Amino acid sequence: MKHLTVIPAYIWAFSCTLIILFTFMGNPFLAKKLATLPFMKVNPVFSGGDITRSYSQDSLVITVYKPVFESLIGSSNHGFVQVKLAGVNQLPQIIHCTIDYDADSKADFCLNINTASNETKLESLNPLVTAINVSSRVKNYWVVRVNLEKNTRR
Amino acid sequence: MEIKSDYSTTGNLRKTLLMMIPMLLLTFLFISGGKPDFSNKVNVFAFLLTFLFFNWLFFMILFTGKTNRYRKTGFIVLALFFSFTFILNLIQMRGSMTFSDNNLLSCEIPFCHIVSTMVIIPAVVTKTIIFPGRINEGFASISSMLVIITGISVAVGRGFCSWGCFYGGWDDGCSGILAKPLIKKVNPVFKWMPFAVLLIVALSAAVTLSPTYCMWLCPFKTITEYQKVTNLEVLFQTIIFLILFAGLVLVLPILTKKRIQCATFCPMGALLSFTNKVNIFGLGIDKDKCNNCLNCTKVCPTFSITAKDVEKGKSDFTCTKCGKCIDACSKKAIHYHIKGTPVNKNHSLNRILFLMPSFTLLLIFTGRPLLNGIELIIKLITTGSLI
Amino acid sequence: MGYYDGILLGLSTGSVCLAYCGPVLIPYMLGENNTISRNYLDVSLFLAGRLAAYIAIGFITGVLGKFLLQPSPLSSMITGISYIVLSLLLILYGFYQFKEVCLGRSKSRMDSASGKNKTILVPLTGGILTGLNICPPFVLAIAKAAALHNITKSTVFFILFFAGTSVFFIPLPFLGFFKRQQVLRTIGKFAAILSGVVYLYKGIMITFN
Numbered sequence: 001m002k003h004l005t006v007i008p009a010y011i012w013a014f015s016c017t018l019i020i021l022f023t024f025m026g027n028p029f030l031a032k033k034l035a036t037l038p039f040m041k042v043n044p045v046f047s048g049g050d051i052t053r054s055y056s057q058d059s060l061v062i063t064v065y066k067p068v069f070e071s072l073i074g075s076s077n078h079g080f081v082q083v084k085l086a087g088v089n090q091l092p093q094i095i096h097c098t099i100d101y102d103a104d105s106k107a108d109f110c111l112n113i114n115t116a117s118n119e120t121k122l123e124s125l126n127p128l129v130t131a132i133n134v135s136s137r138v139k140n141y142w143v144v145r146v147n148l149e150k151n152t153r154r
Numbered sequence: 155m156e157i158k159s160d161y162s163t164t165g166n167l168r169k170t171l172l173m174m175i176p177m178l179l180l181t182f183l184f185i186s187g188g189k190p191d192f193s194n195k196v197n198v199f200a201f202l203l204t205f206l207f208f209n210w211l212f213f214m215i216l217f218t219g220k221t222n223r224y225r226k227t228g229f230i231v232l233a234l235f236f237s238f239t240f241i242l243n244l245i246q247m248r249g250s251m252t253f254s255d256n257n258l259l260s261c262e263i264p265f266c267h268i269v270s271t272m273v274i275i276p277a278v279v280t281k282t283i284i285f286p287g288r289i290n291e292g293f294a295s296i297s298s299m300l301v302i303i304t305g306i307s308v309a310v311g312r313g314f315c316s317w318g319c320f321y322g323g324w325d326d327g328c329s330g331i332l333a334k335p336l337i338k339k340v341n342p343v344f345k346w347m348p349f350a351v352l353l354i355v356a357l358s359a360a361v362t363l364s365p366t367y368c369m370w371l372c373p374f375k376t377i378t379e380y381q382k383v384t385n386l387e388v389l390f391q392t393i394i395f396l397i398l399f400a401g402l403v404l405v406l407p408i409l410t411k412k413r414i415q416c417a418t419f420c421p422m423g424a425l426l427s428f429t430n431k432v433n434i435f436g437l438g439i440d441k442d443k444c445n446n447c448l449n450c451t452k453v454c455p456t457f458s459i460t461a462k463d464v465e466k467g468k469s470d471f472t473c474t475k476c477g478k479c480i481d482a483c484s485k486k487a488i489h490y491h492i493k494g495t496p497v498n499k500n501h502s503l504n505r506i507l508f509l510m511p512s513f514t515l516l517l518i519f520t521g522r523p524l525l526n527g528i529e530l531i532i533k534l535i536t537t538g539s540l541i
Numbered sequence: 542m543g544y545y546d547g548i549l550l551g552l553s554t555g556s557v558c559l560a561y562c563g564p565v566l567i568p569y570m571l572g573e574n575n576t577i578s579r580n581y582l583d584v585s586l587f588l589a590g591r592l593a594a595y596i597a598i599g600f601i602t603g604v605l606g607k608f609l610l611q612p613s614p615l616s617s618m619i620t621g622i623s624y625i626v627l628s629l630l631l632i633l634y635g636f637y638q639f640k641e642v643c644l645g646r647s648k649s650r651m652d653s654a655s656g657k658n659k660t661i662l663v664p665l666t667g668g669i670l671t672g673l674n675i676c677p678p679f680v681l682a683i684a685k686a687a688a689l690h691n692i693t694k695s696t697v698f699f700i701l702f703f704a705g706t707s708v709f710f711i712p713l714p715f716l717g718f719f720k721r722q723q724v725l726r727t728i729g730k731f732a733a734i735l736s737g738v739v740y741l742y743k744g745i746m747i748t749f750n
Contacts (some may be wrong), residue, residue: 009494012434013504016309016511023305024184024518031298035290040297042261042289043282045363072279072360136255143259343727350553350731357549358739 044068048082048145057097061086064101069150077150080133083111086141091115095142098125111144122146162502164219173216173506174209180514181208185521200528207231207524208517215509221477225316225516226326232520233323235527237377242530242540244379252382261286264294266378267303267319268422271352272359272367284363309511311433312426315416315456316476317512318519321374325415326476328407329455335411344418345457345472352421367421373399416474417456423472430471435508437469437479438491440498450479450488467497475512547698550682551705553732583664588710590668592703598673599699602683603692617747620688624744627681628737634678635734672703678733681740 023030034040044050049065056062062085069079081101085091095113100106110123113135120135133145163170182190185204191197214224244251257263265287276284288295306314315322355367368375370391376399383389402415416423430436437459439450450459458473468491469479480488489501490508534540682702686695709725 005494006496009434009492010503010507013492013507016434016507017514019305019309020511020514020518021180023302023309027298027301030301031290031295034301035297039277039281039283040289041282042286042296043276043280043284043363045284046258046261046286048259070280070363072276072363134255134259136259138256138259143256346724346727347731349728350735353728353732354549354553354735354739357552361546361549 043070045070048084048143053103056088059088059092060095060097061088062097062099064099067101067148069148075150079148079150080145081148082143082145084141084143085111085113091137091140091142099146101146101148109146113142113144115142120144160502161500161506162219163216163506164502165217167217170213170216174213176510177212177513177517178209181205181517181521184514184518185525187522196529196532200525200532203528204521204525208521212509212513215513216506220481221505221509222481225477225513226330228516228520229316229323230327231323231524232318232320232516233327235520235523236320239523239526239530240378250382251379253379254382254384258286261288262292263287263379264292265296265299266294266368266372267299268372268420269365269368270300270303271421271425272355272365275356275360276363279360280363284359285365306515307426307429308433310435310475310508310515311430312423312471312473313433313435313475313508313512314426314515315420315423315474318515319416319422320519320523321377322413322416322474324374324377325403325407325413326455328404329411329413331408332411335409337406337409340410340412340414340457342457342460347418348420348424349427351419352424355421370394371398373403373415373419375399376403411455412457413455417472423456423474427472430473434493435475436491436493437473437475438489438497439464439467439469440487440489441467442498443485443487444483445485445487447484449482449484453478453482475508547682547685547701548705550678550685550736551702552708553678553705553729553736555706555709555729584710586664587668587671588707590665590670591672591707592668592700594669594672595699595703596696598683599686599696599702600692602686602699603689603695606687606690606695607692620684621744621746621748623684624681624740624747626744627684628740628744631678631681631737631740632734635730635732635737678736 041047044066045068049068052064052066054061054063062083065082065084067079067081069075069077083099083101085095085097093114093116095111095115098107098110101108106126108124108126109129110125112121112123113119115137118135118137120132122129122132124130128149128151130147130149133147135142135144137143161169163173182205185201185208190201192201208228211224211228215221218224241251248257253263263286265285269285273283273285276282283289283296285296290297306318310317316326351367351371355371358366369381371394373395375395380392380395381388383392398415398419402419406412406414444464446464448461448464451461451464454469455476455478456472456474458470459479460470463470475490477490480490489497490505491497492500492504492507495504530540682699686698689695689698
């Protein structure tokens with residue numbers, strides 16, 4: 001009985017070197033395959049969520065993302081909405097814009113951003129909009145995340 | 155069943171050189187990346203030095219029969235040169251070791267192996283990865299690192315902690331600075347703390363949907379990258395990781411001659427310990443040869459051999475397979491063991507079968523950082539600048 | 542974060558529950574010559590008893606939190622301070638060998654509670670009694686659940702706390718448990734200390750924020 005385990009054990013032990021080699025040499029192929037699996041996407045808390053719409057306002061191209069209320073189970077009462085601001089030609093120094101994040105034709109908040117001094121002011125026009133989460137230049141555009149409370153009154 | 159041929163290379167130059175042949179090819183392949191660059195003298199010199207270094211290490215491991223001394227040399231080189239080249243790369247890209255909001259928003263953070271302890275539960279429940287990284291692009295993308303971690307776990311189990319982890323060399327190196335420990339008795343009960351850390355970070359990461367170990371506890375941010383301090387919370391986090399690095403990675407390993415961070419804190423070590431349960435390689439103790447001197451229990455850097463384990467004839471499942479106990483045993487009673495085979499037979503073959511994947515791992519992780527590091531040092535000497 | 546960090550608290554301290562109560566209760570319940578299916582029935586009844594106790598505590602705590610502790614800056618401060626105190630107790634619990642009484646350990650209590658019919662009531666009663674075991678993680682759970690000010694959330698919190706503590710009981714018949722009970726106890730104590738530190742930070746943030 002003991003002999004039955006010895007040969008498979010040695011075969012397995014030998015194959016460990018091959019596994020290491022395949023893991024690294026075949027990494028681009030294996031990583032590409034793994035990336036297609038359903039769970040291989042960055043959580044919206046980090047990615048900002050899916051884009052809902054993109055439109056032009058004055059000299060800005062505004063991209064509004066889907067509000068994120070992520071939680072391990074269900075959804076959280078606190079979340080954020082991400083807005084990406086890009087200039088038509090280049091990012092202006094002063095940005096002033098009004099955002100309707102839920103597409104109900106009512107402005108939800110105003111942003112005043114000085115991209116040179118990195119100052120951002122939020123004027124909330126909707127009680128569900130609470131505060132700035134983060135506001136930062138990312139490459140050629142500006143990203144703002146605004147904290148939201150979940151609308152539980154629907 | 156005993157395999158009749160003697161695979162022992164100890165003291166046998168002919169057999170050692172024969173066993174070197176595959177490693178010579180592998181070192182050439184992995185250092186050059188398949189495309190050797192001999193365009194200038196610096197590249198040639200760096201390549202030759204790296205090539206000779208690894209083959210010298212492997213030669214000495216085979217010829218002398220000593221594993222830990224030479225493994226440790228390569229492991230420390232990995233730690234130093236990985237940090238050196240990583241930090242320089244960051245400075246070239248970003249201007250500093252810090253990352254700021256824009257790096258987080260762009261999901262440009264490299265995925266470290268320790269993060270895998272935190273992403274499992276959220277990946278199962280929410281079907282997303284809770285890390286601001288790239289799925290399959292750039293350096294240390296999420297999918298490439300997950301593939302690497304899985305392959306390594308299957309092949310060597312917790313042997314990764316002594317043969318591949320680019321952080322472990324720091325406390326392994328510090329644990330070897332003093333000839334004798336200043337703190338002689340460390341309660342081995344602390345070897346169970348990494349499991350508690352694993353439990354807490356895995357759960358807290360799942361509940362908060364953020365990599366809590368990275369944010370709050372990882373001491374190795376000191377020698378890789380860390381968040382720019384812009385508020386009180388980040389300042390607090392920075393102080394914590396600096397204290398943990400100083401304490402767990404530098405001071406305590408020096409004083410105790412144990413790998414304190416790896417043995418008593420790292421959650422990845424705890425996770426990989428479970429893979430040791432199914433990994434084919436282990437450590438066996440030949441009770442016919444063992445004289446119960448318990449020297450192995452004193453030298454083990456991760457508290458993975460106790461008197462009870464010696465009685466059982468094998469190391470505990472937290473063993474990192476560093477080989478220190480093997481080298482320390484005066485009766486040559488401890489050996490790398492392949493599960494399912496007799497403990498007191500075929501030591502030489504078992505050793506070679508273990509050394510091949512583990513040394514290859516060390517080579518793959520160390521090769522390019524060492525090569526690039528040598529080129530940068532030459533650049534510094536000749537031009538006065540690293541960048 | 543919300544009511545489901547009950548599972549965090551439960552998982553971080555459940556191994557201590559198992560290590561203290563398990564070695565007395567399980568051999569008593571399982572006895573000898575029991576089939577695996579009977580063993581699982583006993584463990585299931587034990588867990589059902591614990592769940593019943595936790596649901597009851599969760600409901601009562603929710604009522605207290607909803608009707609007696611209205612959300613206000615003062616109640617937030619009280620919650621924060623109770624977190625701080627209880628987390629310090631949790632840390633102490635982790636450091637010292639508390640000889641706390643596991644309510645289910647007393648055989649005579651179980652005998653009198655179960656009366657004549659011991660076959661089903663013994664594990665069930667044992668489960669209820671261990672579920673009511675007063676220890677720092679349990680009291681911290683009560684403070685956290687009360688701070689939710691919601692009966693449903695408080696009950697769910699305790700169900701998740703139960704789930705967290707019960708993970709360690711489920712594979713019991715197969716794990717060679719008795720060889721590693723000391724290890725589980727040690728891990729549980731370390732986890733209690735780390736959880737205490739986490740809740741200490743949360744308590745400070747709630748109190749002073």
